[in-house]
Amino acid sequence: MxxxxxxxxxxxxxxxxxxxxxxxxxxxxxxxxxxxxxxxxxxxxxxxxxxxxxxxxxxxxxxxxxxxxxxxxxxxxxxxxxxxxxxxxxxxxxxxxxxxxxxxxxxxxxxxxxxxxxxxxxxxxxxxxxxxxxxxxxxxxxxxxxxxxxxxxxxxxxxxxxxxxxxxxxxxxxxxxxxxxxxxxxxxxxxxxxxxxxxxxVVAAPPGPREWSRPQVEADDTRLVRLAGQSLDDLESLRLTEIAAPGDTFLGAGVPWYLTLFGRDSIWAARMLLPLGTELAAGTLRVLARRQGVKADGETGEAPGKIMHELRRHEFAVEGSGFRLPPAYYGTIDATPLWIALLHDAWRWGLPEGEVAALLPALEAALGWLADHGDADGDGFLEYLDTSGRGLANQGWKDSGDAVRFRDGRLGEPPVALVEVQGYAHEAAVAGAALLEAFGRPGGSRWLDYAGRLAERFRERFWVDGGYPALALDRDKRPVDALTSNIGHLLGTGILSAAEERQIAQTLKNPAMSGGFGLRTMSTDDAGFSPHSYHCGSIWAHDTAIVISGLARTGHGELAAELAQGILAAAETFGYRLPELHAGDDRLLMGRAVPYPAACRPQAWSAAAAMAILHAAAGLYPDVPGGRVTVRPLPGAPLGALAVRGLRVGGAAVDVTVDGYGTARVTGLPAGIELV
Missing domain, CATH: 2.70.98.40 (Glycoside hydrolase, family 65, N-terminal domain)
Incomplete structure (x- = not known):
């Protein structure tokens, strides 16, 4: 018993x-x-x-x-x-x-x-x-x-x-x-x-209306329409603001455990919603910038320039476990580079220059954290280690205690340098350099050099004999060789060559990874795999959506569409309210997705995944500061014809239609924006 x-x-x-x-x-x-x-x-x-x-x-x-x-x-x-x-x-x-x-x-x-x-x-x-x-x-x-x-x-x-x-x-x-x-x-x-x-x-409802547009979606695949509708309803219900600063809105991570500010979750959800406007991103950026770290504190995980992990009214303590998080906790390795990437992407989508400029000091502090505090041992990679003994042992998005495993099932020992975090760091350095240069601030060349050296080190240390990057490097700098969904987050970050992107796409296409309703977090061939493991075999909608976005951006539309079809089938199972995660069972086992019984629902980044899938299918990639928008839908319209009316580019309402052959038409672009 x-x-x-x-x-x-x-x-x-x-x-x-x-x-x-x-x-x-x-x-x-x-x-x-x-x-x-x-x-x-x-x-x-x-x-x-x-x-x-x-x-x-x-x-x-x-x-x-x-x-x-x-x-x-x-x-x-x-x-x-x-x-x-x-x-x-x-x-x-x-x-x-x-x-x-x-x-x-x-x-x-x-x-x-x-x-x-x-x-x-x-x-x-x-x-x-x-x-x-x-x-x-x-x-x-x-x-x-x-x-x-x-x-x-x-x-x-x-x-x-x-x-x-x-x-x-x-x-x-x-x-x-x-x-x-x-x-x-x-x-x-x-x-x-x-x-x-x-x-x-410490949190409250925002006083005003929602900060994003509600687009009209038409699609041959009616599951896209129903998923978009339910997801937009759920996202509207998750809006929050800080009581101390009610003017800025962010999304609470999920119900019931995470209905508060979470750096990583709130950033990813805002990033996926950028096609609907930049206001949510702006609020999220400002809320997190106000709480950006200013001192080194091993108990809270705070460090100068670091973006926080979560905010509570009081200490979050699990009785009898020794697990105790302070009310403002900074135990995250990825929120800081993701904050930089969100600022850059919001700028490209048309966040007003004045709002971007106001956040540049926080940008410079966040970039400083990459080099001065994120790399504790000076080996050139971002890594984490909980020095308090009471916080999160793992501090990437897969933050359960058993998430970092070798292929034979052994646990990796901290400090840990996660694979996707190196991609985030590369993307953040390049993005930060672009922002610094555009706004006449010094230091851009330093961060381009940082990104170049990081890519070289990554290529030398992370790739394993199976022809894919390891999940992580452990405390002894050994590649933790499990095959996981984390490697899909590298796509589009710039840390890979085109040949390496093709190799990762081919690896993820293996049914051991993509044979479920979405992308499994771990290969079925790994000893640590379990379809009901929180991070070692389950399927997370947001994780799959991030990989879908990367595949679409790097020209691997066939796998992007296959993974999207898996998420759409799962959405049908769950009444189009996507849960935090579901089990990693094979599609042929029951013909429908199997629940993960402790999954939160609704969940912000799961709901936002619907917008990421729509965005990948429509293929609208703006650069408002550069005066151009690229349209590159999934080739051949593998999700069928669709129309998304009421997107936002530079504050203007934009419509995108994609016919059954994959040909896109864009209308409503603001003056001075060239369509490429």
Whole structure:
């Protein structure tokens, strides 16, 4: 028997989200006092139960939908009421609406019975104000005792106040109550709501409308249309801002564990959304620049110029594990070069020069981190090592403890130099040089030299006998020779020659890597492979989308399309709300993607992956400062004809259509921009 807590599973829960508030319930709409179910607000569970009963019985669920951002509808039956016929005559619709800091529900009983009936409707509530890390570790929390007054229940502790009110009903103990009579043909609606006042929150909802366009998508493959629609809904529900600086928006990483600022996740999501406008990128860049490291601190991982990893209201500690992250944690090796790349790409898409110029000091500090702090041992590669003993042992995007493995399954020992991070560093150095030169700042040649030397060292040290780059170099500078998706992130970073890009594309095309619903994180031929390993065999939509983008940019459209088809098939399995990850099973095993049972959903970079796939298919590559836009769709339109109307280039609305032969047409480019 297990003597430790297990992380709750959540793959079959329904998320209703409007950040920083999210509800997780069963498919029947019930929020039960178990697992990760609950109403969450800014890293705390503010309701641990919201259970609907009619005459002491739970309605029988028959369906649910998430029709709009922050809205879910649950349909059930009360067959013990109404006529005693084969057909049900009493239906219950439960519509849940989340707004920042609040949840409202409408419970409608509709009768087609031949006679009136009387019933008692109750919603039983619990509140434990459990911290998100306690919920994640499977721990239990003691419910608080509410104060009841009229139709209102109130819980409060540690600066947080939760208030639930039944409209036209009553409240006693921990239950909201309505005694009703329903006539034949009548639809009777009961309403209740809960609101949260939270003095300790560090994130909040942005005050204005969304920062990006919502393009109209038409496609021969209707899965693209449905995936784009659901993904844009999910992205809208994940918008956040810092309470201390409400003018800048970023995307919270995901529900429920990561609904806050995450450097890497927020950067990648903003980067994938650049075809819809530069405002989100600008907000993300500024938020992270304000928290850019200024001192060396082994406990937090901070270093001068470094971009942070995550932000919490308090220490994130998993009981009994020794794992403790400070509220502002910098344990990431890749967020800093990715921040530089985002700034550069946003500039190319048309971020106004004044906004770019304001971020140049942060750019120079981030570039300085590459050479002065990111390379601790001076070997010319970026590497990481958790010196606190309480932080993340692995600090790339694959940050689980067993993510860095040799082909025979042995773990690589830190400090670790990850393969994709060297590509990010090369791209960041070249991008930084371009920005410095364009804005008349010194130092551009230094970073071009840095990139050139890095590419030479990389070529000498990372390639292994199988004809692909190693996952990493370990503490002894040995190539960690597992075959992983990480090598696909190198495509388009400039660190590879054209021949090396072809070699990587050919390697990834092997069914051991691409035979699932997307790109596996590790080859099935590796000893460490498991389809349900978090980072050693599973499939992540954002990871696959990054590789699709690189393949498209470097002229390997056939594999890009094959991987996109895998993600589209997975999206169909999951109702077009792509989870954080899914299992790496072969496509022929079940004919549909298998869930990873602890995957978060919605997840910002999974939702943004839909835009990355659309962008690769349309092939629009702008250089607004250079006065030109290149259009290079996937050859032969392997995803079918499509039209994307309402993209943004230099602030102008741009339409791209690709016919069934792969010929593209672009309209709406701003004046002075030449189409290449």
């Amino acid at each position: 297990h003597d430790h807590h297990l992380q709750p599973l959540l793959h079959d829960l329904v998320g209703t989200v409007m950040a920083p508030t999210a509800a997780l319930s069963g498919a029947d709409g019930q929020i039960r006092s178990r697992g990760v179910q609950g109403l969450f607000h800014a890293d705390a569970r503010v309701l641990s139960q919201a259970r609907l009963e009619i005459d002491g019985r739970e309605p029988e669920p028959i369906g649910h939908a998430v029709p709009a951002p922050g809205v879910a509808r649950f349909v059930s039956l009360a067959r013990w009421l109404g006529d005693r016929d084969a057909d049900p005559t009493v239906r219950v619709d439960r519509v849940r609406t989340i707004t920042p800091g609040a949840m409202r529900e409408e419970i409608t009983i509709a009768s087609t019975a031949s006679a009136p009936f009387t019933c008692t409707v109750t919603v039983t509530l619990s509140c434990d104000l459990a911290a998100i890390e306690a919920v994640k570790s499977g721990g239990a929390a003691v419910p608080l005792t509410p104060e009841a007054a009229g139709a209102t229940l109130t819980w409060q502790a540690d600066g947080t106040r939760v208030t639930a009110t039944a409209a036209s009903g009553g409240a006693d103990a921990a239950t909201l109550r309505w005694d009703v009579t329903v006539a034949p043909g009548e639809r009777l609606t009961m309403r209740w709501e809960v609101s949260v006042t939270d003095a300790g929150a």
